[in-house]
Amino acid sequence: MIRALLTTAGPVTKKELAARVGRGISRPLSRLLERGLVREFVPTDGPATPAPPPPDWASVVPESGSALLFGGLQASDYPGLIGKHETALLLAPEILAAKELHRFLLPHFPRAELYHSGLSEGDKGRIWEQVRAGTAKIVVGTRSAVFLPFPDLDLVLVEREEDRGYKQSDMLPYYHARALARRRGKTVLLASPAPAVETYHQAMAGEIALVHPPQPSREVERVCVDMRKESGVVTRPLAEGIAQVLDAGRKGIVVVPRRGYFQAVACKNCGEILRCPSCGTPLVYAARRAQLVCRVCGRAYPSFTCPSCGGRALRFLGTGAERVKAELHALFPSARVALIDAEAVRRRPGIDLTGVLSREAELVVGTPIIAKGTALPEIGIAAAVGIDAILAASDFRAGERTYQLLANLSTRLTAGRLIVQTRYPTHYAITAALAGDYVRFYSQELESRRAFSYPPFSHLARIILPPRQEAALKSALREFPVEFLGPSSPPGRGGKELFLIKAPNSLSLQEACRAAKQAIPKAEIDIDPERI
Template structure:
């Protein structure tokens, strides 16, 4: 009996199956999915059994040294999906497989508690008030230790011991679930009456579930049109047919609100998976999915790898979001994996967005593979909020050079006077985006990265790439001059200006600096939802998915932060962000308004967002993409080279470019990456373009084969269908 083992080395040269003999003592215990310890060279390494077979030759085959887990860590379906991820994204299979099972690898296992539990079969209750208090507490909170039970009941440990001696309580070791939503009240929500477009969308999804064949729907619904209710009805239809469902959201900030909605409809059948959970919570949620007690999975991108054995519905909410792309190996896109999952199981995929990615929307046209479902108006026919564009050039010429234009300042004052809420959006955190010496022109940069340091209100400069931090100097490090200028605006500076202009206003801020502590996303959003703040200031965390009926004003402090990035998707992302954040206004009965401040008021992305015109933006952006040959009219692959020596990095990039060039693939570069140094490593890149992903994979595979024979001192990262070109 020979086990086929993947060793835990994420290297291309060992990305293959190795055979090991299963010793007699482990026969019947080692199975597909087992984690084992195997000899590999002079070491013993962890490995994963992916099957059994006969090696080319049996002589010299080593034995499995030990079995590390009793049961399988992955299912046949997960292994099949991992093989697809590895092949499509050109990453080692072991990396793809570990992305599937990482909740099981980060903790020692289930939590076992040795505590006191109410004895079974005991009738009645203890007679004295103190005994009864202990008895009631043990029933409501089983598993507490003797000391915990005594302390919380306000009695002596001796009294607890007496109940144990009389048989009322018994000492047991039991598994206790680590619940990520413990303490959060369950608020059942009866399904509302659907409007006509919603009902039609649900009928289409249910009919596709009945066919039990792969079907992809693009649910194009304007902001506030009730996409979430369509998801919930689709999930209910899947459960009625004995199938499971997984729903992906792009941001952890959205997860608390969605968790409340999903639990309100499906109760304890919902499992939550995202990186913000503790390791033990992820493990227990994973086990609930695996044993079938949680047939509904809700989470961020990695939730697409949940161990479902019969998924019927796969939902990708805000499918256009670039955060669905993993920026580390394996560099997968959760939307693409979701579509593969649907194909593998004959399931229905629903991609939902008010601003679909161009690649997705064009697949609904002219008999494309996706079926378009439209939600063209808001719930209760509420109007979309009017959008006013404020030309910051005119403000500057008029002498108004602060953060807020006169129009936005007046609108904020009006909302505060009417006791209404406002959201201010700026996709930049910190206080000032860079510091420059006004005497010699030195810009303070991170010593480890090729990027300016961001000034924060606590007086420190911070690099948002490597987290390097230092106190801001009072003198220029180069010329010792004292004229240090603080330029640019971040969310901290916006908050300070709001407090200066409106000292009575209650202000909350939602960005990475305020949400580092566990549970802080929920606390901030819940407080704002309860009306405990008048103004919420935030980055893109506030731009999507939030349903706050009290918000009547949304202000975009600067729409240009994404518009002029060196990325061909800059216009698309700006349109999406503006449309999404505008959609937070006017969801209640009082209507709403949006003000967008920009130096580029005539840009087609800004103008289309002003008119809520997805079709107009789509047509103009597609004509530009067609002329330039960018996706969706081609496919791209970015190959990133990093190393300590820039000379070696450049040489490696040139070598691979030579091996990959020719045929139907266009090679652009090599060239320095826009961020040429990060964490003391230099970065060069190639961008390959072709009309099919397979041609890119073939070219990169050929290039890597030649490259690895010449130079191995530089790290190479392959990113197929890249979302980030920085």
């Protein structure tokens, strides 16, 4: 079979391959697909639109310093970008995205290594030592790879640089891989179709170079479904779009912001959101186990009493990925429906979207991790369900997160339909994303940030204090030009208090935080937090 594939010019259908081999091909072909030696795809209807020629990266990208590659990269861009550099580190925000990027690179760089937290300690140690010795020259990894001991690092490429997965904020030390990357490489490239507002502002101010890589022609129909006029988890326009794609022999993906069956569980009596008594994370309902579970610490609660009023009646809120999967399975019983979320990645370390679409399912439901990556021609429809949970979050970055999710999701399509279900069809983050108008989004977002003095027009720190320490904090910071927001009570933190501190510049913020730590040693301080 390998000989037959190597002697074939261009793609070959399964029927043609079986005729040439002369025997069953299903089992050996599956093994080749699993190892990434061959790739399966579904051709789009009509003649393919030729991709633009890759640019002369040597003349486009600066030899040193930082640059924003606004618009994102195609798979064909990586060889040219990396080729002129002896050593390169490519960062991806999630393990799933890192695996996909590594797979794209292997045909061009067979010795490229993959480094992430899911590897065994032995594999991580082997790669670490090879990097130190200079024998591993190209590495793809998640945020922890930024610490690999390259003796001399020519290029660092941060894919989807806006993703908050680059910030470690759940344990000390707090760090942002994007910020560290800009200190490590001679050339640092920040790539994204929807960069962070702060990065965009820096590029427009000339603090970093701005590069617009050529983009392929996309024939994408963008549809907004107004949930004030529609009902159901899977609306009629979405169901009809999926049916058309399946009839054409193509695939579909549906992104849902939250795992589980519902987004949250509340007490029916008092409305209190039920949280894990151990870590304070909102509990979700696991339909298969018929239990409330915590997705952070893993605890399960077969029965639960509301801590506020003692009620036992529950009310389920919102839509989770598992519920959407169940709805799609009921609507399309002959289609295979798969679920990809963080739990699936942990359970199946080798899972990736391309493999699932080619071998296991016609429809894939997933959390936002499946929206990050290059275009897959077999995808005919991409949908966003339940995104109002992001837009309505109590976070000044809510609009930005919504726009970035939709912009990233649209890059998964070469030709097809993008469908967004929302109760806020006129919000500028959604209208700009559907129109592909980044100027409109960033101008309005920056105007809002300026009005309320949020980054990039200020610098933030999140400070969590033991109870009754507000007076001590304000006393320690009274000599610094900072603004206080709070206190609020972070859930599951035993009565601790959360403050946001705004400062006009980074130096003032760092000095204020240093003074706060000296005055209150138990203070937990996160500078430039990604999560409020």
